[in-house]
Amino acid sequence: MTLSQVGAAETADAEPSAPAPPTADRSRRTAWTTVGGLLAVLLALTALSLAVGAGEVGPGRVLDYLLDTDGARADSRLALVVGDLRLPRTLTALLVGAALGVAGAQLQAVTRNPLAETGLLGVNAGASLGVVLGIAAFGVQTSYGYLALAFGGAVLASGLVLAIAGSRGGGSPMRLVLGGSAVGATFGGLTGVLIVNSPEAYDRYRVWVLGSLAGVEGWTTLRQLAPVLGVGFVVALLTTRPLSALALGDDLARGLGHRPGATRAAVALAVTLLTASAVALAGPISFLGLLAGFLARAAAGPRVGRLTLLAGLVGAAVLTGADVLARVVARPFEAPVSVIVALIGAPTLIAIVRTRRTAALGLTDTSPGESSARTGHIGRAGRTGRTEEKAPRPDLVVRRGALSLLLPRRSALAALGLAAVLLAAVVVSAHAGQSELDLGSTFRAVFGHGDRLDVLLVQKFRLGRIVAGLAAGAALGLAGCLTQTLARNRLATPELLGVNDGATAAVLISVTASGAFGAWWAGPVGALAAVAVVTAVSGGLGARGYRVLVVGLAMSALASAIIQVAMARRSLSSASSLYVWTSGSLNGRDYEVATPVLIGLAVLVPLALVAARRLAVLRFDDNVASSLGVDPGRVRLVCLLLAVALAGLAVGICGPVGFVALAAPVVAGRLAGPARVPVLGSALVGAVLVVLADTLGRVLISGVEIPVGIVTTVLGGPFLLWVLLGRKGNPA
CATH class of the missing domain: 1.10.3470.10 (ABC transporter involved in vitamin B12 uptake, BtuC)
Structure with missing residues (x-):
């Protein structure tokens, strides 16, 4: 509402002969009729409750x-x-x-x-x-x-x-x-x-x-x-x-x-x-x-x-x-x-x-003007509220004969740094709990060098779990990057589409049917089924996916209630073990479980890198994207399917680990800068977060293992506060 509209309204109110707008009277009558009907229903329900x-x-x-x-x-x-x-x-x-x-x-x-x-x-x-x-x-x-x-x-x-x-x-x-x-x-x-x-x-x-x-x-x-x-x-x-x-x-x-x-x-x-x-x-x-x-x-x-x-x-x-x-x-x-x-x-x-x-x-959809105003904040990821950006440094050009490759300087350096941090996290995780090994021996054992027993201990009993964590974290980070860019919202995660609840329900069904803990594929199947139902019921993605979001919230509420009832009616031992999984856990995960996700990543990461070039355009208004030759609906559909597949694979490995899909793209975006969608950086940050959180859960309390999902959830709150309080401007 503009100032001119406010003035016009005041002028109209000052004229005693001006009748009330018919639409206002109709709205008022409808509201009071609704109130009367609700009171009648409430009285009937009260009588029924007493009877x-x-x-x-x-x-x-x-x-x-x-x-x-x-x-x-x-x-x-x-x-x-x-x-x-x-x-x-x-x-x-x-x-x-x-x-x-x-x-x-x-x-x-x-x-x-x-x-x-x-x-x-x-x-x-x-x-x-x-x-x-x-x-x-x-x-x-x-x-x-x-x-x-x-x-x-x-x-x-x-x-x-x-x-x-x-x-x-x-x-x-x-x-x-x-x-x-x-x-x-x-x-x-x-x-x-x-x-x-x-x-x-x-x-x-x-x-x-x-x-x-x-x-x-x-x-x-x-x-x-x-x-x-x-x-x-x-x-x-x-x-x-x-x-x-x-x-x-x-x-x-x-x-x-x-x-x-x-x-x-x-x-x-x-x-x-x-x-x-x-x-x-x-x-x-x-x-x-x-x-x-x-x-x-x-x-x-x-x-x-x-x-x-x-x-x-x-x-x-x-x-x-x-x-x-x-x-x-x-x-x-x-x-x-x-x-x-x-x-x-x-x-x-x-x-x-x-x-x-x-x-x-x-x-309703935001107006083009509002969307364009938001893109100024997107460019800085909402950190300072300023739209001005320093001119980026020139990209790196790698030439080999007639072939050349353009590498964004800041993103490439960030990826190299994250790869080094990831290697250090793997070594620390492999070393955790092994008091007879120093870090040097652990580092050599990771690559198969050193004492044969040390190599067997690290590679056989530690690296399988670590590889599973790496795969799950990378999948979650990449899925979060896609959904946040798709929704233009740093708080958007795949679980809003019912991925976590659908995967959890599928695992519970597989446990009930087979009597044993569900296989890795139960999570992805449940996630894909949940998103398929949500998309079908909502009638498609829509221009901005609002219907999908509302239907996803409704279906998640329904699935969560059913899951809680199922957990409440199982035996205490069975429910306790399932609760650990529903909190997110890498306990018992190994190479066999990680292999399907690694294969999926090998296929989906290149597709995500290709989609990222077109997805970056969607951070602006849809009209701008269309004028640049990008079909917004098709790009959203492809990215949504990629995100759901990645998140479902991750849930199938370690359960619904919270906050990784939220935090990884934010951290990667700050490291890589606003010029690119941080697809590769988000995957690397997600892998680092899951491995470090799993390590912390194993060593924090002696004799007790805290599931990785609980660790990420406890640490996710302070991370959100850092995002919130680290802004110099108003986080609108």
């Missing part, structure tokens, strides 16, 4: 208890079933659903991202760490202990995010996103460290993490957190007007008398209070905040007040309905409510995104 459940008490007796007909409340059994079980559980479902819905809508509004989720501030990760720490370190076993620890961990995580995002000039939406991702990753990695070393903690955690309202008995727990929920709702209500102004831009918001930094801090406080209370009461119910905000935006548009109200009603209705289904679909047992939410929400989200209302959801 359904254990205890064999029908609707008639429930009504007698509510109205105290003929002294029904004096019946101890009726008082137990309705007064102590169903009423508190129903009210908790309504409040928790409303809290997650309002929090999701507020977070999407403040970040200007309709795909933002309530776990963005690290709340879920902080709550999980608090619960696991209480179980593993203090032996906490009570629901009240879980509640206090979950709430404390959630508040601590979101407090850190606010402190990080508010540093160096105040928090922008991107700083909130990066800060939440960083803190959430670090806390999630620490949770993994505790779980890997404590089977008892993992056994309790895998049940709690599914989310459930079955533990709500009586009013004590709800009474303790009701004031916190009330404060959260009030703060969210007070921020609706400032958020509406903030949607016009920070400058206009300041001109209207608002303070953008204070508004974002207030929204973060409201989201923290609401989400932390919800997690403490019902466990980490993921996806509901995203779903409620998305549905509300589809019905009411971007108006913050209506959006917040509708999101609260949608969240309450969805969670109450999911809780009712959780009680009846698997009688006499209860299904995890998070799975029901995912089963309801994923198809709904997919159905909405396949409609033509993507403009109302904020998922």
Whole structure:
């Protein structure tokens, strides 16, 4: 909205005879009609929740208890079933659903991202760490202990995010996103460290993490957190007007008398209070905040007040309905409510995104002007916010007779340096744990020289695992480079397309079918199947792939919920070993497993190098790319298939290792400079990161091996903070 448009709007408002625009009246009527319909649905679901459940008490007796007909409340059994079980559980479902819905809508509004989720501030990760720490370190076993620890961990995580995002000039939406991702990753990695070393903690955690309202008995727990929920709702209500102004831009918001930094801090406080209370009461119910905000935006548009109200009603209705289904679909047992939410929400989200209302959801393509403005930041990878670049040094020209080869000087030097670092990492990894060998002997043994026993020890028992790590890391780094360049977003990774969840599900299926741990091919097959389903359901890649992204998030939520249920129902020993793999591990990996990936890299890396020349053009506007003779759709499809194949091969070796696909292209880009897409450098950096992380996991704690994926996740959070705080400009 421009200043001239604002002035015109003010002029129109000053004229009393000017009628309201018909579209505005129609939108207002539609919104209030939707509110009325949601209230009716909510009342029906509330009545159904009170009438359904254990205890064999029908609707008639429930009504007698509510109205105290003929002294029904004096019946101890009726008082137990309705007064102590169903009423508190129903009210908790309504409040928790409303809290997650309002929090999701507020977070999407403040970040200007309709795909933002309530776990963005690290709340879920902080709550999980608090619960696991209480179980593993203090032996906490009570629901009240879980509640206090979950709430404390959630508040601590979101407090850190606010402190990080508010540093160096105040928090922008991107700083909130990066800060939440960083803190959430670090806390999630620490949770993994505790779980890997404590089977008892993992056994309790895998049940709690599914989310459930079955533990709500009586009013004590709800009474303790009701004031916190009330404060959260009030703060969210007070921020609706400032958020509406903030949607016009920070400058206009300041001109209207608002303070953008204070508004974002207030929204973060409201989201923290609401989400932390919800997690403490019902466990980490993921996806509901995203779903409620998305549905509300589809019905009411971007108006913050209506959006917040509708999101609260949608969240309450969805969670109450999911809780009712959780009680009846698997009688006499209860299904995890998070799975029901995912089963309801994923198809709904997919159905909405396949409609033509993507403009109302904020998922339209950026304008050419905006895209061109972004390319200035892309040129410097967003590090300084400046568009000026020093003239690059001349490239190296290698001639041999009539043949010549042009090598970019900086990229070539960076690749040579990374190759030397990789060799050093291999030697250090081969030496780790071998106290009888010095580094010199290890170095010679790597190349087959020295004492025969030393060579056998290093090459037979160490190098197989190292080669597997090299192959997986190179594949992940290259896949991350392709997806980040493809999406023009340094936070884009293949897992957004459901690669990790699809591969994990395929491995679990292969384990169930064969009774043994899945072969290397299970991961790639699952990854390719997941991406094929996502692409088919979304109707193709689209101009910028927004539909693919939304469908990928929905399918990932559904697959994750199913995976968690499968893990929860396996024996503790089987689930523990599978959990190690799902965290990312090189334990037991050797040449046999690494060979298929090495063959794949030998084929895919040259293809990626060829595609990189055309992919570099896509960092600019699509019109510019087309004018240069590049077909944007074809290049995106080829690069997407390359990235998925590479990521699937890596997951098949060592499981879903996090942050390597994110970090490797960023590091390689800084080393190689902005002139080229750092394809080869990303592969080398990825290999270095995985080998070093695996080495650190083997030697950090004596007698205990920390999976490589947990190490990369713990270290990935500080890396994101480095990316965030290392910028001199505003990271928009």
